[in-house]
Amino acid sequence: MEMYDRAFPGSIVTPMKLKNGESIELACFIEHRFALYYWLKWHEKYDRSISLLSIDYHTDTMPERSEHQFSKDKEPILSIWQDMDEGNDTQICAGLTNELLGHVYILHKGDDHTMNNCETISYYNHPDKLFSADKIHGEEELYLDIDLDYFTNGKSDEHSCKILLREMEQLFTTDRKEFLFPKIRGITVALEPIYCGGLFNSLLLLLKLQKTLLDGQIIGDWPYC
Numbered sequence: 001m002e003m004y005d006r007a008f009p010g011s012i013v014t015p016m017k018l019k020n021g022e023s024i025e026l027a028c029f030i031e032h033r034f035a036l037y038y039w040l041k042w043h044e045k046y047d048r049s050i051s052l053l054s055i056d057y058h059t060d061t062m063p064e065r066s067e068h069q070f071s072k073d074k075e076p077i078l079s080i081w082q083d084m085d086e087g088n089d090t091q092i093c094a095g096l097t098n099e100l101l102g103h104v105y106i107l108h109k110g111d112d113h114t115m116n117n118c119e120t121i122s123y124y125n126h127p128d129k130l131f132s133a134d135k136i137h138g139e140e141e142l143y144l145d146i147d148l149d150y151f152t153n154g155k156s157d158e159h160s161c162k163i164l165l166r167e168m169e170q171l172f173t174t175d176r177k178e179f180l181f182p183k184i185r186g187i188t189v190a191l192e193p194i195y196c197g198g199l200f201n202s203l204l205l206l207l208k209l210q211k212t213l214l215d216g217q218i219i220g221d222w223p224y225c
């Protein structure tokens with residue numbers, strides 16, 4: 001069995017069809033740093049670096065610290081679990097350092113304290129700015145990376161966090177989906193319940209994402225999303 005043939009425990013990885021009929025692989029997991037495992041897997045599959053569109057409340061572009069670095073000397077999943085920072089904000093820089101990713105486009109809402117001025121990262125704090133940028137229109141291939149906390153009000157406490165289901169529809173308009181779908185080579189989804197006000201909120205957002213982007217089911221269906 002090849003190294004990346006199985007999903008790691010606690011994740012869902014499945015072939016899915018987008019709304020336009022294109023078949024892609026989707027990986028879903030709790031903590032965002034585990035996206036790196038699938039970028040490694042897909043890099044082996046495609047044998048080239050592919051640019052990334054990351055949609056996340058936070059920018060997650062902290063450089064790797066010397067004491068918390070991904071190591072090629074270990075099994076990938078063990079290094080991601082044991083060696084990388086549990087803050088889940090260094091996976092993008094690790095992907096760039098290991099030449100898994102081309103250019104990185106980040107759509108975010110949070111403050112800019114984790115911004116990295118690396119020239120291979122572009123930041124956008126509004127969808128219109130992202131989708132009107134010339135550079136992303138020149139990309140033929142993209143990984144789509146989604147942290148579901150983007151679709152919240154940014155308050156992680158379960159009593160004050162509000163999920164914004166309508167905002168997901170407003171982000172992924174028909175025109176934007178028609179633009180993105182032919183480019184997508186894989187989708188990573190981080191549930192991050194600690195930033196979504198709990199696992200129930202994360203699963204509601206995942207169901208909404210399923211209805212918005214996919215022709216099929218990841219975890220079932222619920223008519224209220």
